[in-house]
Structure formats: structure tokens, C-alpha cells
Amino acid sequence: MAKKKTAFVCNECGADFPKWQGQCPACGAWNTLQEFVVDPAMPKSRSAERSGFSGQLSEVRQLNEIALEDSPRISAGMDELDRVLGGGLVPGSAILLGGHPGAGKSTLLLQVLCRLADREKCFYITGEESLAQVAMRADRLKLPKEKLRLAAETDVEQILELARKEQPRLLVVDSIQVMYLAGLQSAPGSVSQVREGAAALTRFAKQTGTVLLLVGHVTKDGTLAGPKVLEHMIDCSLMLEGSADARFRTLRGLKNRFGAVNELGVFAMTGEGLKEVKNPSAIFLNRADDIAPGSLVTVVWEGTRPLLVELQALVDASHFGNPRRVCVGLEANRLAMLLAVLHRHGGIQVGDQDVFANVVGGVKVAETAADLALVLAIVSSFRDRPLGRDLVVFGEIGLSGEIRPVPQGQERLYEAVKHGFKRAIIPKANKPRQLPDGVEVIAVSTLAEALEQL
Structure with missing residues (x-):
């Protein structure tokens, strides 16, 4: 039986080392190295299947020969959210939405998908709640429920199979910290599971042109849980700020490859979900x-x-x-x-x-x-x-x-x-x-x- 290989990954910079150290030699941060279970070597056919390699090399072309296809953005139906995203959702992009518990991450995404389901095919994966709980929230928020497809699943490979079958334009995974890959021995939420699970989902979004929205938990100091390399995999990182007892929520863009950074959107938490604040200064x-x-x-x-x-x-x-x-x-x-x-x-x-x-x-x-x-x-x-x-x-x-x-x-x-x-x-x-x-x-x-x- 093959011996399990482990490495230690820094949560701040993403560097990995063969043994644990109190201080990361790459960035100098203390107590940031966590154990990472290395996936044992796979057969070439299985490795190619997982990476999406079809057996043919990619085509090499000149930069000026590449035609810029008109890929219109998908409006989220909320002007404040579109502003933070840089004008809307970009097909094939991976978006990470973080925030404290009770900030309204799941509520915001459920509102967006229920309203977009009339004109776009949307798929909602819930890993922390049951389907009945999601339906109860949609009913309480008085959202249209006829067109939205959803499933309760935490296995990443099963999620990818369902997504290939449904072929959605928008895919929401709530949340990345509870998803797991069966090939890894570590528990869900660990560095290895979060890292590999996000990589597999992002690869699927790039290959199929699907808009991927990942929900991420926040640690006690207000940063996204998981390795820092997770922020390098995705295209856009959003942070929904606001305590559970506060009326207003602010949505800030921390990273955006398709728009301005540090854009701010303001929402008010009401009995019918998050409402846009058109004039925040007031x-x-x-x-x-x-x-x-x-x-x-x-x-x-x-x-x-x-x-x-x-x-x-x-x-x-x-x-x-x-x-x-x-x-x-x-x-x-x-x-x-x-x-x-x-x-x-x-x-x-x-x-x-x-x-x-x-x-x-x-x-x-x-x-x-x-x-x-x-x-x-x-x-x-x-x-x-x-x-x-x-x-x-x-x-x-x-x-x-x-x-x-x-x-x-x-x-x-x-x-x-x-x-x-x-x-x-x-x-x-x-x-x-x-x-x-x-x-x-x-x-x-x-x-x-x-x-x-x-």
C-alpha cells in the first residue's frame, strides 16, 4: 500500500514545504503552515481525464490573429451587484463571495438565481442546507421558484457530473468549505480539499463557459478561510460585510479581472431579502x-x-x-x-x-x-x-x-x-x-x- 504523502501549505502566500515550520520562509508569516495531503500518482489516462486533456496538443497562434468574440455580460438583475462586478457576470468566470455568518451570502445568490432563471439556465448546489430549507427561504422572500434547478450535494465529482448533465449558464456552489474530493484523504474544509475542489470546479467553468459562483467562509480576523492560492484561482473576489444585527450590507470587490477593484455596493436587509440602496450617501x-x-x-x-x-x-x-x-x-x-x-x-x-x-x-x-x-x-x-x-x-x-x-x-x-x-x-x-x-x-x-x- 502506497504511503500517504503530505506537504505543508502557507495560507498567506500559497507556498508549500515538505515539513512544518513555525514561520513561512517565503513570506515570513507565523503559524500559517497547514498540512496538505498530496494526491498519489494517478495513471496517465485518469490524470488526462481529470485535467480535461483529449490527447491532442493545444493550437499555438499569433496574438494578433485571435478574433475577439463578442461575449456579452449577463446582468445579475441588481445594479449594485453589476457595478461591483464591473458591468455584469462574465461567461466562464469564477467568482468567490465571502462574508461573515448571517451577512446574507446565500440570500443574495438565491435572489439572483431565482430572477435570472427565467432567461438563463441556473443550477444551485447547496451543501450546508437541505432542499426544503432553501425552498422555505425562497418562499419567505417571495421569489419565483418555477425555473430554478437545485441539488443537495457535497461530492465535487458528483457535482461535475450533474453540471455536465444540466449544462447551466450559472452554477452556484454553497459553500466551497464543505465540498470534498473522494480521492483525497483529508476532511472537508482542509487546505487540500478546498484547494483541489476549487481547482476542479474552476476548470469546469473555463472549459464550458459557465459562470461559477463559490460561497466562502470567513475566519475570525475577517479573511477568507482556506489557502491564499484560492484567491489566485478565481477571477473575482467579493466580500459581503455587515453584522447580523445591522440593517445595511456593503459588497466590496477585492479582486476583479473584468472590472474596477474596491468598487462598493450597498444593500439593505429587509424581510424580503437584500434591497439595493440607489443613493448610499443619503x-x-x-x-x-x-x-x-x-x-x-x-x-x-x-x-x-x-x-x-x-x-x-x-x-x-x-x-x-x-x-x-x-x-x-x-x-x-x-x-x-x-x-x-x-x-x-x-x-x-x-x-x-x-x-x-x-x-x-x-x-x-x-x-x-x-x-x-x-x-x-x-x-x-x-x-x-x-x-x-x-x-x-x-x-x-x-x-x-x-x-x-x-x-x-x-x-x-x-x-x-x-x-x-x-x-x-x-x-x-x-x-x-x-x-x-x-x-x-x-x-x-x-x-x-x-x-x-x-
Whole structure:
């Protein structure tokens, strides 16, 4: 009997090694190597059958001789989802949808397939729920159930046989962590099963032009479970964010070979499933009538559109020797840097104060265009003076106190004017030649100048 061969795969970079080590030599990450069962050598005929090799070599052609076939995208029936995908579903693509338990991954895909089943052949594979449970959810969401085909299966080879028989245009596998290949000895959800199962399904999608949608679980730190190489196999990686008790969900594109990255779609969880939010800025700007000190609105750029969000800052006297710096939706290291710039170039010392910063609505702001708004919100809370309801601020702050321009500055300004803002503090390089009507634009070049304008 052949001895079982094992290797150890890094979850961060996908490198494999013959023995376990505490640190990955390739990427330097700690405690990321997991055991991977190597499939024993197969006969040549079986190996060719699994890989789809027909016995003939592939044709070699010149790049300029290849005709670009018109392969239209398939609309998912939701504008927000189509926006994140880059315009719709691409035939032959593999899409990975991740998210925390209760975020609405299965609900979103069931809504899409039930609505697309009228014009496209769709096939839904459920591995975590029974067919009756899926039918109960569709009935609760009041979805059309006449055309959708579904099956409860966890064996990847059986799924491929069913898919070849059904020949769908869209195939959903929920979820990849419970699927298994009978030829591997490891348990479902292990590195080897996830890796090989996703590879087999992706190979089928590429060969047949089927749109493959995989559901993936998320670990405690918010990353997709399984080896990092899984993200290299697929064409598009989406993350559905939002806690189970929150009303709104955000769908963000982390990787997309057919569209823009970091595109954002917003959905509202209702009794009839996920509903699109056409104007996300309106829900994030649901502010109180009396604006408290430390509250300020900025404009961030998400993918291909501007988004207005409210930043809140709270500065309070510290009762301990080490003042706290707490961020929710912002980067903590950048907050510490901005506080140093505020002290050096703004003359305001908050080193003995606790500073708390928050982005309203659960949005995560990663770009530097929110620097100026965050600093002014901190000053507003420290001085206990509100900044006004009609003020919007954006701009990047450098270490020397200069206000740097941000991309799409004119589009951000017009988005703020569309929502009724009357005053704006922006970088001088972003000031448009023709100002929009009904808005006072204050262009600043340094942090000290911005503080003087307040």
C-alpha cells in the first residue's frame, strides 16, 4: 500500500514545504503552515481525464490573429451587484463571495438565481442546507421558484457530473468549505480539499463557459478561510460585510479581472431579502438636527463613484498615564501621524487626551482624502465648537503640514453640492475653475490655513 504523502501549505502566500515550520520562509508569516495531503500518482489516462486533456496538443497562434468574440455580460438583475462586478457576470468566470455568518451570502445568490432563471439556465448546489430549507427561504422572500434547478450535494465529482448533465449558464456552489474530493484523504474544509475542489470546479467553468459562483467562509480576523492560492484561482473576489444585527450590507470587490477593484455596493436587509440602496450617501448622512462638536462630513471615492460619509471624533481628558487612540473604520497608525502633524504645524496639543474616531454607518475609509476632515473634527471636539451642518471637507495632509490634492476632486465637490452642502474646505489644487452655484469653496494649502478658516 502506497504511503500517504503530505506537504505543508502557507495560507498567506500559497507556498508549500515538505515539513512544518513555525514561520513561512517565503513570506515570513507565523503559524500559517497547514498540512496538505498530496494526491498519489494517478495513471496517465485518469490524470488526462481529470485535467480535461483529449490527447491532442493545444493550437499555438499569433496574438494578433485571435478574433475577439463578442461575449456579452449577463446582468445579475441588481445594479449594485453589476457595478461591483464591473458591468455584469462574465461567461466562464469564477467568482468567490465571502462574508461573515448571517451577512446574507446565500440570500443574495438565491435572489439572483431565482430572477435570472427565467432567461438563463441556473443550477444551485447547496451543501450546508437541505432542499426544503432553501425552498422555505425562497418562499419567505417571495421569489419565483418555477425555473430554478437545485441539488443537495457535497461530492465535487458528483457535482461535475450533474453540471455536465444540466449544462447551466450559472452554477452556484454553497459553500466551497464543505465540498470534498473522494480521492483525497483529508476532511472537508482542509487546505487540500478546498484547494483541489476549487481547482476542479474552476476548470469546469473555463472549459464550458459557465459562470461559477463559490460561497466562502470567513475566519475570525475577517479573511477568507482556506489557502491564499484560492484567491489566485478565481477571477473575482467579493466580500459581503455587515453584522447580523445591522440593517445595511456593503459588497466590496477585492479582486476583479473584468472590472474596477474596491468598487462598493450597498444593500439593505429587509424581510424580503437584500434591497439595493440607489443613493448610499443619503443613508450615511442621516444626521441629527443639532450637530454636536466633532462631527464632520467628508467625501471618499469608492471604485467609480463618490460617497459622502460622516466622521465623528471625541477628545476627552485621559485618566491614565497612557492616553488612548481608538479608531473604528479608520487606520490607527494614520491617526497617530495626523495628531503629530496637528501638534507640530497646527499648534494644538492633544497628547494628554483620549482621542476616539469613528466612521458612521460601518463604512471603512482607507484612502487619505479623509485626513483633513478627521483633523478638523478632532479640533472641533477639543474646542467643543460645532462646525456647522452645511460644511464638507476633504484633502490629504502631508508630514510638513501641507494640504495635498486628491483624485477626482471636482466630482467629489459636485456630489457634495448635490446633497445640499453650502460650504467646502478643499485643497487649493482641487479648486475648479468654474465653481458650482450656491456653494462657498475655501481652498487651502496648509493645515494652519485650514484652522484659520474655521
